[in-house]
Amino acid sequence: MRYTKKEIETIENAHIVSELPDKISEINNLEEIHDVPIPDHIKDSVEQKELNHRDFDDSHFWQKIPYFKDVGYDEFLDVKFQNQNSVTKVAHLDELLEGLVDADFLIDVHQGMAEAPMNIRISPYILSLINWDDPYNDPLRIQFIPVASTRRKDHPRLTLDSLAEQDDSPVSGLVHRYFDKALFLPLDVCPVYCRFCTRSYAIGSDTDLVTKLSFKPVPKKWHGAFAYLASRPEIEDVVVSGGDTYMLIPERVRQIGEMLLSIPHIRRIRFATKGPAVMPMKILSDKEWTRALIDVVEMGRKKDKDVVLHTHFNSANEITKITKDAMNHLFEHGVTVRNQSVLIRGVNDTPEDMVHLVRKLSYINVQPYYVYQHDMVKGTEELRTRISDTVELERYVRGVTAGFNTPLFVTDAPGGGGKRDVHSYDYYDELTGISIYRSPSIDKEKVFLYFDPIDLLPEEGRKLWADEKNHDELIESALKKSGYGQLSPAL
Numbered sequence: 151m152r153y154t155k156k157e158i159e160t161i162e163n164a165h166i167v168s169e170l171p172d173k174i175s176e177i178n179n180l181e182e183i184h185d186v187p188i189p190d191h192i193k194d195s196v197e198q199k200e201l202n203h204r205d206f207d208d209s210h211f212w213q214k215i216p217y218f219k220d221v222g223y224d225e226f227l228d229v230k231f232q233n234q235n236s237v238t239k240v241a242h243l244d245e246l247l248e249g250l251v252d253a254d255f256l257i258d259v260h261q262g263m264a265e266a267p268m269n270i271r272i273s274p275y276i277l278s279l280i281n282w283d284d285p286y287n288d289p290l291r292i293q294f295i296p297v298a299s300t301r302r303k304d305h306p307r308l309t310l311d312s313l314a315e316q317d318d319s320p321v322s323g324l325v326h327r328y329f330d331k332a333l334f335l336p337l338d339v340c341p342v343y344c345r346f347c348t349r350s351y352a353i354g355s356d357t358d359l360v361t362k363l364s365f366k367p368v369p370k371k372w373h374g375a376f377a378y379l380a381s382r383p384e385i386e387d388v389v390v391s392g393g394d395t396y397m398l399i400p401e402r403v404r405q406i407g408e409m410l411l412s413i414p415h416i417r418r419i420r421f422a423t424k425g426p427a428v429m430p431m432k433i434l435s436d437k438e439w440t441r442a443l444i445d446v447v448e449m450g451r452k453k454d455k456d457v458v459l460h461t462h463f464n465s466a467n468e469i470t471k472i473t474k475d476a477m478n479h480l481f482e483h484g485v486t487v488r489n490q491s492v493l494i495r496g497v498n499d500t501p502e503d504m505v506h507l508v509r510k511l512s513y514i515n516v517q518p519y520y521v522y523q524h525d526m527v528k529g530t531e532e533l534r535t536r537i538s539d540t541v542e543l544e545r546y547v548r549g550v551t552a553g554f555n556t557p558l559f560v561t562d563a564p565g566g567g568g569k570r571d572v573h574s575y576d577y578y579d580e581l582t583g584i585s586i587y588r589s590p591s592i593d594k595e596k597v598f599l600y601f602d603p604i605d606l607l608p609e610e611g612r613k614l615w616a617d618e619k620n621h622d623e624l625i626e627s628a629l630k631k632s633g634y635g636q637l638s639p640a641l
């Protein structure tokens with residue numbers, strides 16, 4: 151057998167490579183390879199702005215708000231300062247923003263509040279990160295401060311408890327929908343109130359529009375939930391949500407952690423909090439709270455159980471140097487942090503914004519886990535996107551970074567179908583905006599419908615929805631066309 155010249159070259163090169171390890175083993179820092187010629191590039195060089203997810207604002211950005219102009223770094227970092235200065239009344243917002251925004255904007259906010267399902271609560275941190283020169287287009291303003299002028303008429307199928315959590319609740323403050331996992335809702339308050347909250351039926355205090363169910367953080371009330379969890383051997387996974395774990399005092403974090411870890415069949419616990427996105431300094435300055443969390447994580451590890459933090463960043467604008475320091479602190483102490491975003495029109499619905507967010511989170515060791523299709527909650531029509539928009543976004547995001555940092559885009563199927571891959575619908579009509587999902591592991595007999603926001607439908611579709619008499623027929627026809635007409639719709 152004879153080798154060709156090319157093959158001999160290849161073998162000789164292979165020989166050289168096989169000798170390299172010896173030499174390489176002596177090389178353990180960049181300096182020692184300074185004289186190695188740089189191999190030819192096969193990719194265009196990148197522009198600096200493609201790497202700007204690595205920039206973190208470390209300025210005293212809050213000082214541009216007149217109210218906070220004398221607040222130093224240490225004071226701003228203090229969680230007490232953040233809590234004491236959180237805005238919970240529109241009148242307070244008027245005061246804070248005087249001179250920063252047009253009077254018309256504030257009138258718009260007052261009118262928006264009158265029709266909102268959620269009350270207002272904003273930390274100084276978030277307030278200072280909003281671009282008050284252009285509040286209408288700011289992704290943080292859109293999430294936390296309603297204005298009347300951008301309101302859209304609700305889709306007729308929007309509800310307050312669109313996920314039908316109350317139907318799957320065996321005891322107050324617990325939702326058991328999936329086979330082996332349960333959602334524990336120990337309280338009904340959060341460090342901020344998001345306009346788009348899935349639990350508008352419970353979270354925050356009553357508004358003009360909604361009288362809320364109450365999950366007060368009364369440990370006695372939790373006993374029923376613990377007893378239920380202990381009585382169901384199939385439950386391995388508990389999400390502690392709310393409300394928001396940030397609002398539990400350290401003893402309660404510890405108590406819940408120890409209680410859940412003591413139930414033998416529970417193997418995984420997730421503490422859910424929006425906190426890192428809206429008040430990251432708590433992790434750095436509320437040392438007892440952070441210690442309690444880390445202790446529960448360590449306690450879990452000793453029992454071979456997984457305890458992690460799930461958070462909720464929606465926009466890269468929420469992430470500063472303070473966030474990075476806070477996430478580094480958790481990472482150094484072995485706390486895994488994952489992120490669940492909600493896809494919101496004007497906040498994170500362009501490929502640029504979503505890719506930027508995914509990269510920025512990955513950079514600070516926060517793993518992008520889910521991006522939720524916006525739930526069909528009353529009062530949020532203008533914030534929703536079409537299923538087709540979300541699927542297109544998903545195409546852009548998949549492939550930009552590591553697979554384990556690539557979020558799953560899911561629809562939490564209205565009516566209690568649970569989370570479905572957004573693109574896994576059995577039927578979708580872009581004209582009527584109706585999509586149909588099945589969820590056999592939850593309920594084989596049902597189909598679950600999602601409805602695109604009407605204002606984004608083609609004109610013909612908008613016309614079809616304009617007349618209430620058409621609605622039932624639109625849905626029936628979709629069911630028939632989907633081939634699942636024999637199953638019953640959940641809504």
Ligand SMILES: *Cc1c(COP(=O)(O)O)cnc(C)c1O
Nearest residue numbers: 325326327328331332333389569
């Ligand atoms: C989202 C959710 C869970 C957790 O689901 P994962 O897909 O594992 O994140 C558990 N219970 C309920 C009711 C939920 O809505």
Ligand code: SF4
Nearest residue numbers: 340343344347393424
């Ligand atoms: S932090 Fe979560 S639970 Fe609280 S208002 Fe926002 S979305 Fe709702």
